[in-house]
Amino acid sequence: MIWVAATLIAATAQTARNAAQAGLTRQIGTLGATAVRFVFGFPFAILALGLTAVWVPIPRPDAAVLGWAALGSMAQIAATALMLVTMRGQGFGVATALMKTEPVTLALIGAVLLAEPLGLSRLGAIGLATLGVVLASGATWSRMAWKPMATGILSGALFGLSAIGFRGALLALPDGSYGIRAITILAITLGLQTVAMAAWLVLYDRPALAGIMAQWRVSLVAGLLGAFASLFWFIGFALTPAANVRTLALVEVVMAQALSGRVFRQAVAPLQLLGMGLILAGVGWLLAAT
Template sequence: MSWILFTLLAAFSQSWRNAFQSKLSADLSTVGVTLARFLWASPLALIYLTFLYQWQPASLPHVTGYSLFYIVGASIMQIVATALMVVLFKQKNFAIGAGLAKSEAPVSAFLGVLFFGTSLTLLGWVGVLLGGIAVLILSCPQGFRSLSLNTALLGLACSTAFALTSLWVREASLSLSVPFPHRAAWVLFLIILLQTLILISYLLLKDRHTLVTMFRKPKLVIMTSVASFIGSFGWFSAMSLQAVPYVKTLGQVEVFFTMLISFFWLKEKIKRKDIIALMMVATAAVLVMWH
């Protein structure tokens, strides 16, 4: 049941990372906020990988073209997904943006079954769909009619990009010829490093002012990167051990943490009907844990 602990750690850390990114989005461009997620996470990922080999020696992985495809694909898709989520933060409040982005569980279930050979039990499908409905309720505080078509499509694009990222991360991890947790650590380091290099190169060419601004606000950027590293460590480890739809459905407990952060730290109001949706999320989490 290690995947459950990794998922809970990831959900808790990601809720804080999203909150930090929401704060940064007021002062930085979309690309800048996206880079904040990865900037200081690369050294942390390298330190973790080095520690892992010192603690439990293993062989170096043989990276095939198959592995490389999924590593590069996941790197780019996660950048796209994060950028879309930042755009959501700029359109709606923090809780709505994070909620729409979290509808990736049912998307990953359908994509996984169709293209990646994922199999779910009936109980697992019920949990995935129940969690998806709950997240949609949380994302629409004024009812579904209040959600514009543009915001809904943006949310669907964001959740699809996150779902593809997760599925490709799992494929990349399973393709490496080293044991767990080494394979998860290698995928974590390689993906974060590639993402950092891509975004820094883009900003150096197109928007150096954003880079300067980021180094003038080091505290929030570092907090974002640390929370992101811990979250990615949890997700990548969990997805190396369990099918993505189960991990992402249990990961929807993140909305509990998101609501608490939104209310106490960001001072945003939470409606009473959200309690029902949160209970649905809890039920979905129990179903996938005991599928």
């Protein structure tokens, strides 16, 4: 069950990275904060790939690998931008919960694009955990404006599409262990994302680029955490369908609520605690079914 450990490590690192990015959004804007995880994460990915290449051969990507990686990379950029917009308009825990409707769309997309149907038992587990997400958000859905709800859910759907792209790239590599595949795809995707974001900032948003450089210490931490989290996401994707990984990752909602309470001083209501319990029950059901 290596994918279980990899997913839990990735979810923990991602929660910390999201908190760092949320703070950067207020200082350098949405696009600047979006670029941080890619631009400052890429050097760490190259370092990991270089150290790995000293000991073992690195698989050579073909057009199919690059195509899947590009799909995942661009979908992740759009998803991250929408995530930060949602965080700016809602609480940290609520925004995270909205995005974590992702496993439902991910299961459907995976069945269509990668022919990975999950079966009734695992779909039931995904549904239960997603219901827990809705309750754990603490949002008054009847009063919530449609725009933040739409951006949060769309962000989750795009994160799901990005996960499909990354798993497709990992499976398309001709050889290598799951660890080598993960490091290789990490370097490729962060490279594509860095080029895309850097070009956009240079051409259209130079003040954000200057802000990133001014906030380089926080940006470096966010980039390191982002690269570290992505590496373990990719290890999980290399070993099991992406919907399994993302459903288990719903424990991040529990982590986000705990972080909201301690750092952002946001109270947790009894209904939210029930939602967290349903998330954990759904995750347990998924592990049993898997």
